Amino acid sequence: MVREQPVMSMRPLVSVIDDDESVRESLPDLVREFGYSVQAFSSAEAFLASDYVDQTRCLILDVSMPPGMSGPDLQRELARRGREIPIIFITAQGDEAIRPRLLKGGAIECLMKPFSDTALLEALHAALTVN
Amino acid sequence: MLFLTIEFSNLATEWMEGENVADSDKSRDVPLDSSVPTASLESILRTEELQRRPSRAPDYEKENQALVKLVSALADSPATIFRTLAETIQDITQCDSAGLSLLTRDGKTPHVDGERFYWPAIAGMWKPHVGGGTPRNFGPCGDVLDQNRTLLFTHFERRYPYLMPVDPAAEECLLVPFYVNGKAVGTIWGIMHSDRRKFDAEDDRVMASLGKFASSAYQALAHIEDLRIQVAEREKAEAEVRELARGLKAKVRRLVEANVVGIVTWNLEGAITGANDAFLRMVQYDRDDLASGRACWTDLTPAEWRGHAERAVADLKATGIFKPFEKEYFRKDGSRVPVLLGGALLEGDGNEGIAFVLDLSEQKRAERALRRSEAFLAEGQHLGQIGSFCWNVATDEITWSAELYRIYELEMGLPVTLELIRSRVHPEDVSLIEKMKMVDPAREGGRDFEWQYRLLMPDHSVKYMHAVAHATRNQDGQLEYIASVQDVTARRRAEEARDKARSELAHVARVMSLGTLTASIAHELNQPLSGIVVNASTCVRMLASDPPNVDGARETARRTIRDANRASEVITRLRALYSKKDPLPESVDLNEAAREVIALSLSELQRGRVALRLELADDLPLIRGDRVQLQQVILNLVLNASDAMRGVNDRPRQLVIRTEREDDRARLTVQDVGVGIEPHSAEKLFEPFYTTKSSGMGIGLSVSRSIVESHHGRLWASRNDGPGASFSLSIPRSPEGFPHSDAGRQGLGTVHVGTAHPRVPESLSPSENKMPCEFQLGMTKPIKAAANQPIENEP
Numbered sequence: 002m003v004r005e006q007p008v009m010s011m012r013p014l015v016s017v018i019d020d021d022e023s024v025r026e027s028l029p030d031l032v033r034e035f036g037y038s039v040q041a042f043s044s045a046e047a048f049l050a051s052d053y054v055d056q057t058r059c060l061i062l063d064v065s066m067p068p069g070m071s072g073p074d075l076q077r078e079l080a081r082r083g084r085e086i087p088i089i090f091i092t093a094q095g096d097e098a099i100r101p102r103l104l105k106g107g108a109i110e111c112l113m114k115p116f117s118d119t120a121l122l123e124a125l126h127a128a129l130t131v132n
Numbered sequence: 133m134l135f136l137t138i139e140f141s142n143l144a145t146e147w148m149e150g151e152n153v154a155d156s157d158k159s160r161d162v163p164l165d166s167s168v169p170t171a172s173l174e175s176i177l178r179t180e181e182l183q184r185r186p187s188r189a190p191d192y193e194k195e196n197q198a199l200v201k202l203v204s205a206l207a208d209s210p211a212t213i214f215r216t217l218a219e220t221i222q223d224i225t226q227c228d229s230a231g232l233s234l235l236t237r238d239g240k241t242p243h244v245d246g247e248r249f250y251w252p253a254i255a256g257m258w259k260p261h262v263g264g265g266t267p268r269n270f271g272p273c274g275d276v277l278d279q280n281r282t283l284l285f286t287h288f289e290r291r292y293p294y295l296m297p298v299d300p301a302a303e304e305c306l307l308v309p310f311y312v313n314g315k316a317v318g319t320i321w322g323i324m325h326s327d328r329r330k331f332d333a334e335d336d337r338v339m340a341s342l343g344k345f346a347s348s349a350y351q352a353l354a355h356i357e358d359l360r361i362q363v364a365e366r367e368k369a370e371a372e373v374r375e376l377a378r379g380l381k382a383k384v385r386r387l388v389e390a391n392v393v394g395i396v397t398w399n400l401e402g403a404i405t406g407a408n409d410a411f412l413r414m415v416q417y418d419r420d421d422l423a424s425g426r427a428c429w430t431d432l433t434p435a436e437w438r439g440h441a442e443r444a445v446a447d448l449k450a451t452g453i454f455k456p457f458e459k460e461y462f463r464k465d466g467s468r469v470p471v472l473l474g475g476a477l478l479e480g481d482g483n484e485g486i487a488f489v490l491d492l493s494e495q496k497r498a499e500r501a502l503r504r505s506e507a508f509l510a511e512g513q514h515l516g517q518i519g520s521f522c523w524n525v526a527t528d529e530i531t532w533s534a535e536l537y538r539i540y541e542l543e544m545g546l547p548v549t550l551e552l553i554r555s556r557v558h559p560e561d562v563s564l565i566e567k568m569k570m571v572d573p574a575r576e577g578g579r580d581f582e583w584q585y586r587l588l589m590p591d592h593s594v595k596y597m598h599a600v601a602h603a604t605r606n607q608d609g610q611l612e613y614i615a616s617v618q619d620v621t622a623r624r625r626a627e628e629a630r631d632k633a634r635s636e637l638a639h640v641a642r643v644m645s646l647g648t649l650t651a652s653i654a655h656e657l658n659q660p661l662s663g664i665v666v667n668a669s670t671c672v673r674m675l676a677s678d679p680p681n682v683d684g685a686r687e688t689a690r691r692t693i694r695d696a697n698r699a700s701e702v703i704t705r706l707r708a709l710y711s712k713k714d715p716l717p718e719s720v721d722l723n724e725a726a727r728e729v730i731a732l733s734l735s736e737l738q739r740g741r742v743a744l745r746l747e748l749a750d751d752l753p754l755i756r757g758d759r760v761q762l763q764q765v766i767l768n769l770v771l772n773a774s775d776a777m778r779g780v781n782d783r784p785r786q787l788v789i790r791t792e793r794e795d796d797r798a799r800l801t802v803q804d805v806g807v808g809i810e811p812h813s814a815e816k817l818f819e820p821f822y823t824t825k826s827s828g829m830g831i832g833l834s835v836s837r838s839i840v841e842s843h844h845g846r847l848w849a850s851r852n853d854g855p856g857a858s859f860s861l862s863i864p865r866s867p868e869g870f871p872h873s874d875a876g877r878q879g880l881g882t883v884h885v886g887t888a889h890p891r892v893p894e895s896l897s898p899s900e901n902k903m904p905c906e907f908q909l910g911m912t913k914p915i916k917a918a919a920n921q922p923i924e925n926e927p
Contacts, residue, residue, distance in 0.1 A: 023663045024663070027667045027670065027691055028666055030667075030687075034670055093659055115666075
């Protein structure tokens with residue numbers, strides 16, 4: 002059950018962008034348990050079109066979301082707009098090489114599914130402490 | 133009695149040419165009529181006066197001399213003895229004319245009882261009348277013979293008017309008969325034409341003596357004539373023989389000179405005394421060699437043939453001939469010529485002989501060529517491990533070639549019986565010949581056969597036989613089958629190995645394409661796992677909060693179970709896909725198979741941003757085969773299509789999977805809009821290890837094709853009208869039996885005409901128990917008897 006939070010609450014907003022429905026179904030609950038407010042989007046475009054871009058304090062971002070913009074694409078777009086939001090990439094691909102690349106590109110973290118809740122929590126802390 | 137031919141021929145001539153008063157016809161024409169008075173016989177006889185007249189003294193000396201002379205004359209010149217005798221009579225009796233009369237029938241040939249006398253010789257005045265004569269029954273000589281004594285006539289023309297023209301007239305005529313073997317054959321006579329002298333008793337005595345001589349002379353001449361005739365006959369016979377010989381000689385000469393065969397004359401010492409050109413040419417000697425004696429039987433004969441030659445000589449000495457036998461000669465230059473010769477001695481016990489010599493070079497060449505071709509055949513059979521046999525249907529005689537004995541591992545030359553054959557043929561199979569006997573009392577027209585069967589060797593190894601038989605007629609018109617049997621064990625083993633390798637390869641391909649699926653699989657599993665972790669973590673936190681969020685926890689727990697099940701499904705599907713079980717035949721719906729493949733690769737397709745469209749036919753026929761293998765193929769095509777479109781950005785990456793029914797075949801097509809294929813490399817794509825992907829496996833299409841072909845289908849690629857390529861597979865609906873693992877290869881024994889042999893097992897166990905296929909071809913269909921050519925018969 003998602004509990005809506007007023008926009009100007011103390012809970013920072015974390016936006017989850019993933020084309021996988023089960024992720025959108027399960028991840029927000031966990032993140033809320035962590036004490037954050039969560040918005041979920043099925044694509045980068047949907048996020049950009051929404052009103053939550055400025056409020057979002059952290060992105061949990063899927064790497065590959067065909068056929069639309071990928072995670073890194075969104076990262077570049079936000080940079081172009083001058084809106085640097087800390088990003089935690091998540092991916093189901095088994096390619097290990099992708100993580101160092103993404104971190105080098107400025108991501109806070111890149112988590113390989115399946116990842117543990119503690120790993121996610123640490124990444125969130127890291128993202129939101131940097132401020 | 134015989135007569136002197138020469139005298140007679142002379143006389144006959146004179147008789148014909150000269151005036152011939154004594155001619156029998158003419159004398160008969162002389163009329164004996166009363167106008168010419170004929171004196172009586174008594175009136176012209178004066179015989180008694182001979183005794184009364186004073187007799188002159190005998191001149192014995194003269195008489196002896198005359199007789200001696202006569203005898204000499206008889207010895208020296210018998211041909212003229214009568215003339216000599218006539219002259220002697222005249223001389224001794226001092227008369228005017230003297231002569232002989234011989235009795236003859238027709239004026240030519242003397243006969244004892246002839247009808248005429250004629251005068252073979254006359255001396256004195258009557259000489260011109262030689263050849264004349266008197267009739268037997270009416271004349272002075274006839275009177276003498278009638279009375280059987282000497283008679284003295286005077287002017288006998290008074291009685292015998294036909295003598296009138298014979299002048300001068302005979303004043304007196306003394307006639308004396310002479311005898312041979314007691315028979316009177318003629319007279320000798322003397323004539324006085326004037327009365328200068330009268331015959332007396334002395335004349336009578338001398339004439340009688342001379343008469344005896346005449347008799348001897350006559351007989352002697354007869355003997356001479358006899359001899360002469362014998363000699364003439366012998367000479368005639370000899371002449372005939374000579375003529376015959378001449379004719380024969382000419383013929384033989386013709387043969388010799390025709391030079392169709394060598395002809396040689398020789399002697400037992402070994403010299404060659406004569407030869408025709410044909411022989412000389414054969415041994416390359418010339419006539420000089422022959423003449424000088426350089427060409428010698430023994431020199432011409434090589435050492436190893438001496439024994440034969442000696443035997444021939446022994447036969448010659450024993451039988452006079454030697455029968456034809458073969459040997460060799462040395463030519464002048466030392467080379468050899470094979471010959472056939474036969475011959476004979478010219479005379480039974482002689483030293484010289486003649487022989488014919490026939491050059492056998494051509495025959496030997498032909499023999500060698502035949503042996504060579506036989507050797508080639510045998511060698512060819514051996515190399516190809518093809519044996520042959522011949523079955524004479526009428527006599528039931530079976531003849532095997534050497535190679536067939538070898539293939540069956542039986543001792544060469546053993547009589548071929550059905551027991552012998554059965555001792556080797558696999559107990560579950562029948563040999564070709566048994567088959568032929570079974571199927572067709574092949575006694576009639578004779579069809580052609582093709583058959584496969586196995587042998588079971590004593591060491592329990594199995595050999596595969598492939599046999600072809602053709603009906604023919606031998607030179608006696610009997611029906612015969614000529615069959616060719618090839619040991620195809622090696623090929624069969626190779627094919628089995630190949631099939632095994634293929635299935636290994638297919639398995640490896642399956643496993644290796646795991647690599648390309650790694651991302652998908654990882655994805656597939658990671659998704660539910662991640663869900664499990666997240667939901668379970670959330671569940672724990674919800675339950676730990678104050679107050680516990682039980683509803684939330686319940687929800688997360690539900691999601692957890694769901695995700696776990698999803699993961700389990702993936703595992704199951706993967707396990708099924710990558711197990712090494714041998715393929716089992718089942719009914720496969722390509723539509724369903726395609727859908728499952730898509731489900732398995734959906735995330736991969738999504739990652740590739742592929743827009744998938746399914747056009748699946750409702751009436752798609754079920755095919756029989758291995759569902760997993762076929763899914764492997766479809767997956768391969770789908771992933772390839774996705775890859776092909778990776779660089780496509782200007783249009784949607786449209787991937788179409790289409791199924792449709794094609795008569796009784798099911799066709800599936802995977803169509804993309806990617807990079808397409810080069811015009812001529814469509815087939816290259818299906819070669820093993822062909823790849824355009826830098827990190828691709830490349831085995832996929834080659835193995836995919838073998839899988840499709842093992843289902844009696846086809847897999848091919850084609851360019852689209854627009855961009856991209858289409859890969860299609862077409863598989864027939866196969867109503868019965870799983871296809872053989874050797875099905876689809878291009879070889880004999882796999883073609884089914886009509887229904888398959890009932891011994892084909894429904895399920896194929898991986899043993900070598902591939903049952904032979906049977907088919908008969910009617911006489912109108914040709915057999916491609918070569919073992920490696922396919923038979924183009926489709927059911």
